[in-house]
């Protein structure tokens with residue numbers, strides 16, 4: 001047992017234990033006999049995974065336990081801990097905030113990125129209360145609107161007085177170690193009559209800070225090509241496959257030229273399913289023309305956790321139903337976000353030296369009906385569920401009525 005900084009967990013039942021911000025214990029563990037899927041190494045097969053002092057040591061067909069703790073994963077799928085690039089966990093403050101451990105860690109997510117729940121005036125509380133104490137990896141985008149996503153039914157950008165570029169730049173400067181970029185939402189109900197100005201304010205802050213911008217689209221008053229033209233390589237178009245006005249398809253269902261250009265310039269097309277932001281029809285039309293999502297993310301929040309999103313493994317199951325291979329789905333759920341985060345080799349992989357963060361999933365077979373944000377359905381034969389999550393070598397199992405609590409596997 002040791003302690004390392006900025007890691008993920010402390011042993012024991014998370015609800016009854018106190019832990020120091022940014023500190024976590026590390027453990028040894030051998031995960032035995034699971035079907036390992038790690039696209040970062042082009043690895044798929046039944047293997048053992050050895051974690052030593054919180055880090056992956058090796059993967060091999062058979063590793064002798066020699067008295068060390070083991071986790072039986074026979075009949076299970078073993079992947080790197082899932083990385084969710086778009087979710088909301090400023091719980092109890094933002095109306096979107098869900099519980100980080102119950103809704104994400106217990107569902108196999110070991111690295112979670114909050115996308116703009118807090119702005120310059122609320123970020124210090126978000127950081128001290130949620131980001132720093134988390135035992136999993138957490139990062140955030142800073143909302144250009146000073147309060148962040150506070151009030152249900154009142155868009156944070158309806159009044160330009162709430163968008164304070166100088167305050168955002170100053171706040172960002174103090175929290176660079178945990179922030180990934182700026183965030184702005186541009187849907188009609190969020191911006192109302194403020195036109196293109198929220199995007200320009202967010203771009204001003206991003207450019208001053210030289211950091212990426214995540215832009216939320218879907219039913220925007222501005223045309224998508226006009227928005228994309230302003231984005232730079234490394235920026236993120238989130239909710240890229242929505243089914244609302246100003247989407248990636250033209251009226252005849254063809255991928256718009258500006259979208260191909262944006263992808264080629266290195267703008268990430270992030271899924272971010274959410275309540276209103278993912279359409280099977282849009283994704284299928286795009287895929288038929290060769291346009292693939294750049295990354296899978298849930299946009300998990302209070303308004304979609306009881307459907308249509310539920311959790312990350314459910315989202316992965318939808319993509320299996322859409323014809324993606326298991327390897328493709330795992331890659332888009334681990335490696336792609338880790339790469340975007342600049343944390344390749346550290347998370348989203350089971351390469352030797354990576355954090356010992358692992359998702360252990362069950363694949364149920366049957367007949368399942370999946371629903372998108374438009375109320376459309378697709379049928380699929382496979383459903384993934386998290387049965388266990390490993391953080392820094394410690395195995396935790398979801399428990400309780402809704403399987404949203406975690407208990408240590410002894």
Ligand SMILES: [Zn+2]
Nearest residue numbers: 086087115299
């Ligand atoms: Zn969101």
